[in-house]
Amino acid sequence: MTRTLATETVAKIGEQVLIKGWVNARRDHGKIVFVDIRDRSGVVQVVGKTDLGDLRPEDVVYITGLVKKRPDNLVNPELATGTVEVAAEKVEVVSKAEELPFDMGQETLEVELPTLLDYRALTLRHPKVQAIFKVQEVVIDSFRKAMQAKDFMEFQAPSIISSAPEGGAEIFEVKYFDHKTYLAQSPQLYKSLLVGDFERVFSVNKVFRAEPSVTTRHLTEVVSLDAEFGFIDSWVEVKDMAEYAIKFILAEVEKKCAQELAMFGISVPKVADEIPHLKLREAQEIIFQRTGRDCRQEKDLAPEDEREICKWSLEEKGSDLVFVTHYPTRARPFYTYPDDKDPEFNQGFDLLGRGVEWLTGGRRIHDYQTLLAHAKEWGVSPENIQIYLQAFKYGMPPLGGFAFGAERITMLTLGLGNIREATMFPRDMERVDVRLSTIQK
């Protein structure tokens, strides 16, 4: 007999089926026993005699039985398969589970972060935990679809690089035969140079940052959603493309993940018809006006300021998302394009949402001589970025691009408190599946 998935039972009333899955819960009434069986489609109730009484949570079972329509008074409206149940005839335990370290039967898995991650193979079975990664899948998939719809070509960026394009402190060194190489902290230089070859490119890949920071929003290994394109008239076009992408992504999440969002009791971030954008100095002025906190000379917004400007955006503009543009030129990498009117500030931007950065982007310098001059001024040796410079030496259109953090979009869309929850196997300074401080002893 071929397997029937849990949710397929509703269409098979009166039929004999074979259900394969995990025991989600067992309710033993003595002469009658109920067992919820979970598979990738969902959960269905199996009803039977005492032979179901020995089943324990997470046992893998094959159950043959008859699908029965439940009487009206026994329908469970909370369950997608609540109108039916499977009357067990044969029960086979394929794999017996040991006693669980915590209760998996709760609607919300009530464990602390270390427990959640220490038992990752197990906690990933919980429906609400799975919902996080369903959302993440849609985020990444819809980024691809958004860029493809705009004629961008996906490419594979290298992870092993020979020099650090954006400063050196936060980069992992890699032993590479007899040479010193690094893990890429961004596909930046590659996506930019590829604009000289393909005009419009994007990539979905891991980037690595050796920043010694342990916060709720930093990881050492993250999924970067990158895009870059040429023949732009101004940085505004780059911002608009990023805006298009995130609107597309959030609309897809809203459409495809209604159930998942409901589990977290949250809706996708509110986006205004046009996402508000303001210069860093304007943002700082607003913060000063609203809070009296004077950060007007700072080169960036502190986390507290980011939260405040997001609050402002939601209250005044009805948007959870807000662009902050024109950061001090010296505070950004050598390739960012200084503003024509005010070269102290550049044509770059961040997208903030629900208090945290989602994206960084901007226009890049396309003129070869200017780029060379900037590289030198920034202390970047031209020999180290030869492959990059080559693209600009032989004709490069005006260009720009942006990069989203996939885990951050997931985290903030669902309102999670820690980015590690939005990562299946998070890497940070103190954890690589196991806690490093524990195994070093």
Add this chain to the structure above:
RNA sequence: GGGGCCGUGGCGCAGUUGGUUAGCGCGCUUUCCUGUCAAGAAAGAGGUCGCGGGUUCGAGUCCCGUCGGCCCCGCCA
């Protein structure tokens, strides 16, 4: 790298101004129960309070050290 907080049975927590046998919920074991869907009921097992030292007649409860964890800041996606 700087600062704050925390560490009590498998999990999540409570333990008043230090004072007799350390509590609760979930889970676990046994029993009862034919309609539950976080099933219910009854009984039971399981901790000496991260570790080391100190103060005290007496410490989970105060002090020092140590190990571990969480959060905030710097930096960023």
